Amino acid sequence: MELKQLFESHGQGQVFRFWDELDETQQANLSSQASEIDLDELENLVATLVKGGGGHDEEDFSTLKPAPYISIPENLDTDPEWKEAKELGEAALKAGKVAAFTVAGGQGTRLGYDGPKGTFPVTPIKSKSLFQVFAEKIQAARVRYSCALPWFVMTSDINHTATVAFFEENAYFGLAEGSVTFFRQGRMPAVDLDGKIILEDKGSIAMSPDGHGGALRALDRSGSFQAMVDAGIEVLSYFQVDNPLVQPVDPYFIGFHLKSGSTLSSKMLPKAYEKEKLGHFCVQDGINKVVEYSDMPDELCALRDPDGQLSFRAGSIAIHVISVDFARSLVAPGSSVSLPFHRADKKIPFVDENGNVQKADTPNGVKFEMFVFDAIPFAKTSIVIETTRLADFSPVKNAEGIDSPESCKADQIKLFKQWFEAAGIELPEGYDLPIEVSPLFATDKQSFLESWSAKPVELDFSKPIYLG
Structure with a gap:
């Protein structure tokens, strides 16, 4: 068997040691997984990150400085710099140069939910899923800017089928089927501390997603980059699936980028x-970068400016605008630059020499993952702009407490109440029933004022208020 011989030549023949005990289906599965693995790439990662101890060296933070950022003004409507940016962003949207890109490979496990995280219900009254919220925001932008605005959704091997089925069952939430593209995230094998690929059972390799940085490789391998080029797409608006307050396309942000x-x-x-x-x-040394919260020294986390603000206060919330040409350059064959892999030590179930599945009590293996923010140092020019939490960030990550469904719903209601106030809508004192505004009615304060002015609604304050 040619594939088996290839693995043996790379010192990974143990992957097929139970081959003769497998049935045809199991053999087909193992062959399929093995075919995903770039053994030359893996060999290099083992040499540098496993045997070389990469990822465990002390990083030098002595020259680290806070990154500058463009501060949000008190009034977006009157600030000339932000007005200019908005006009540029709107022009790019109207010209069909922008696509939305959602990283949606996760499951709702931490939420106690069995299914793709994007199918999790998040809104205060209608319990719309994350995917529906994004779909309605994208539809609103298509109408507002008279553009196609294609949507690319990266799934994972574990949730791809369920995600596509969810969209089909819901008629793509009113979006044209061909305007939403799904593709799978890449996977990497886990290895033991000697660099040997781990089997999670006799006929299955311990594979895991290659991190959100793998999104760029997946866009290329799936043909999505080429589809963007063919459609005249120049800019990608990148966001993660767990954040219903995000603006899938923000003309201010796109404009500043351009x-x-x-x-x-x-x-x-x-x-x-x-x-x-x-x-x-x-x-650091003139190059922009992101330092993970877990890697930042305590003394730098605590450092403050004379006015009392945190010096390193600019927090990354995984919302980016990426030029398509730049993204493609990072994954082009023979490219001189590429995103680095990181090492993550994990407890990984494994098959022992007798074919029995064992659970590890301590980290026994290494997974490899990439981070999209590692592309920042390679950018010729990279900017950071400020946003607000209610405008862009209330993720659903935990079952309760901070960043939970409960906290997210409270933030949504708080935002909608701000829009009501801006429109002069007075809620009764002590009103504490839920409020929900469909993105098809409004996606921000300005669009809410426009929709309310064009079509005011008689509100019944004796029950929850939904505007759709």
């Missing part, structure tokens, strides 16, 4: 407290 000549732009939030679990936008 006017600055940036190839990878990012949104930031001022960190709420020192140890908030957000990466830090930094500059």
Whole structure:
């Protein structure tokens, strides 16, 4: 068998040691998994990150400085710089140069939910799923800017079929079927501490997603990059699936990206407290980068400016605008630059020499993953702009407490109440029933004012208020 011989030549023949005990289906599965693996790439990762101890060296933070960012003004409507950016962004949208890109490979396990995270219900009254919220926001942008605005959704091997079926069952939430593209995230094999590929059972390799940084490789391998080029798409609006307040396309953000000549732009939030679990936008030796919250020294997390603000306050919230040409350059064959892999030590179930599945009590293996923010140092120009939590960030990550469905619903209601106030809609004192505004009615304060002015509604304050 040619594939088996190839693995043996790379010192990974143990992958097929139970081959003769497998039935045809199991053999087909193992062969399929093995065919995904780039053995030359894996050999290099084992040499550098496993046997070389990569990822465990002390990083030098002595020259690290806070990254500059474009501050959000008190009034977006009157600030000339932000007005200019908005006009540029709107022009790009109207010209069909923008696509939305959602990273949606996760399951709802941490939420106690059995299914793709994008199918999880999040809105206060209608319990719309994350995918429906994004679909309605994208539909609203298509109408507002008279554009096609294609939507690319990266799934994973574990949730691809269920995700596509969910869209089909819901008629793509009113979007044209061909305007939504699904593709799978890449996977990497886990290896033991000697660099040998781990079998999770006799006929299956321990495979795991290659991290959100693998999104760029997946876009290329799936043919999505070429589809974008053919459609005249120049800019990708990147966001993660767990954040219903995100603006899938923000004309201000896109405009700043274009006017600055940036190839990878990012949104930031001022960190709420020192140890908030957000990466830090930094500059080191003149190069922009993100330092993960878990890697940042305590003394730098606590460092403050004379006015009392955190010095390293620019928190990364995984919202980016990426130029398509730049993204393609990172995955082009023979490219001189590429995103690095990181090592993650994990407890990985494995098959012993007798074919029995064992659970590890301590980390026994290494998984490899890439982070999309590692592309920032390669960008010729990279900018960071400020946003607000209610405008862009209330993720659903935990079953309860911070970043939970409950906290997210509260943030949505708070945002909708701000829109009501801006429109002069007075809620009765002590009104505490839920409020929900469909993205098809409004996606921000300005569109809410326009929709309300064009079609005011008689509100019944004795029950929850839904505007759709």
